[in-house]
Amino acid sequence: MSHLDTTATAAGAAGVTDEALAGLRRWNLGLTVLHAAQAVAILVLGSGFAIAVTSTYPTGPPGTPPPTPSALFDVSIASAIAVFLFLAAIDHLVTATIGRGLYEADLRRGINRFRWAEYSISATIMIVLIGFYFGLTDIATVILVVGANMAMIFFGWLQERMNPPGRASTTMLPFWFGTVAGAAPWAAIVVNFVGSAEVPGFVIVIFSTLLVFFSSFAVNQWLQYREIGPWRSYAFGEKVYLVLSLVAKSALAWQIFGGSLAG
Incomplete structure (x- = not known):
């Protein structure tokens, strides 16, 4: 790869060549x-x-002991998993077909709005499901988890918007703001994890693996904007996002299947 391939300029993001775009379409x-x-x-x-x-x-009045929780509605776990998998499939299909022109133009500008739009829903469903398995089922808690996770995703989007190719300097403020927002649901999960009398083994595996995968998305973006090694190429970072998305979604889907859905 030449020096021009890995250096962002006003003309476009580093590494986003015609060859790289063709590979990303595949x-x-x-x-x-x-x-x-x-x-x-x-x-x-x-x-x-x-x-x-x-x-x-x-x-x-304030201070009154809370009542026994009452059920509002049931969430089908298989359906919820299918939704975030189908959302990812639709995202990838659109970026490879009818939205290809916009997707590739965005990549040349160092941004992928399709990714952030999809993540704002699919990743939020994922963290809500993980929360469910640790007892975060109260409607108010669910709403707060949704808001915090969506804020994290939108800060990631803002990080890209504020750091176009050819910039004179890089700001990481949106990244760090998003890190704080994204940590909140996991902190709530840890509180319930620590306080639980018993947590099934497969739930502990879900917690451990998905915490690593969720954190890996942040690490990928940090490496992109620190321009470390192959992450100097925006196209390389985009490919890492694709791999992480597939592995994280697949891991959650089949771990829940093995623990709760396999009959």
Whole structure:
């Protein structure tokens, strides 16, 4: 790879060549099939297992002991998993077909709005599901988890918007703000994890592996904007996002399947 390939200029992001874009299109087409196939498999093979979202609305003045939680509605776990897998499949299909022109133009500008739009929903469903398995099922808690995770994703989007190719300097403020927002749901999960009388082994595995994967997305962006090694190429960072998205979604889907959906 030449020096021009790995140096961002006003003309475009580093490493985003015609050859790299053609390779990314093939990757997106392949990931469309892999995500969609897994979504269908989960729907076909999964059981009817569901988790209830509850409420503990106040029944008196401040300080009044909270009432026993009451169920508001049930969330089908297989359906929720299928939704975030199908969202990823749609994202990859659009970027490889009808949205290809906009996707590739964005990559040349060092940004991928399709990624952030998809993550804002799919990653949020994922963290809500992880929270469910640690008892974060109260409707108010779920809303706060959704808000914090979506804020993290949008800060990631802002990080790209504020650091275009050819910039004179790099700011990491959106990245660090997003890190704080994204840590909040995990802190709540840890509180319930530590306080639980018993946590099934597969739930501990979900917590451990998905914490690593969620953190890896942040590490990938940090490496991009620190321009370390191959991450000097924006196209390389984009490919890492594709791999992380597939592995994280697949890991959560099949770990939950093995623990809760396999009959």
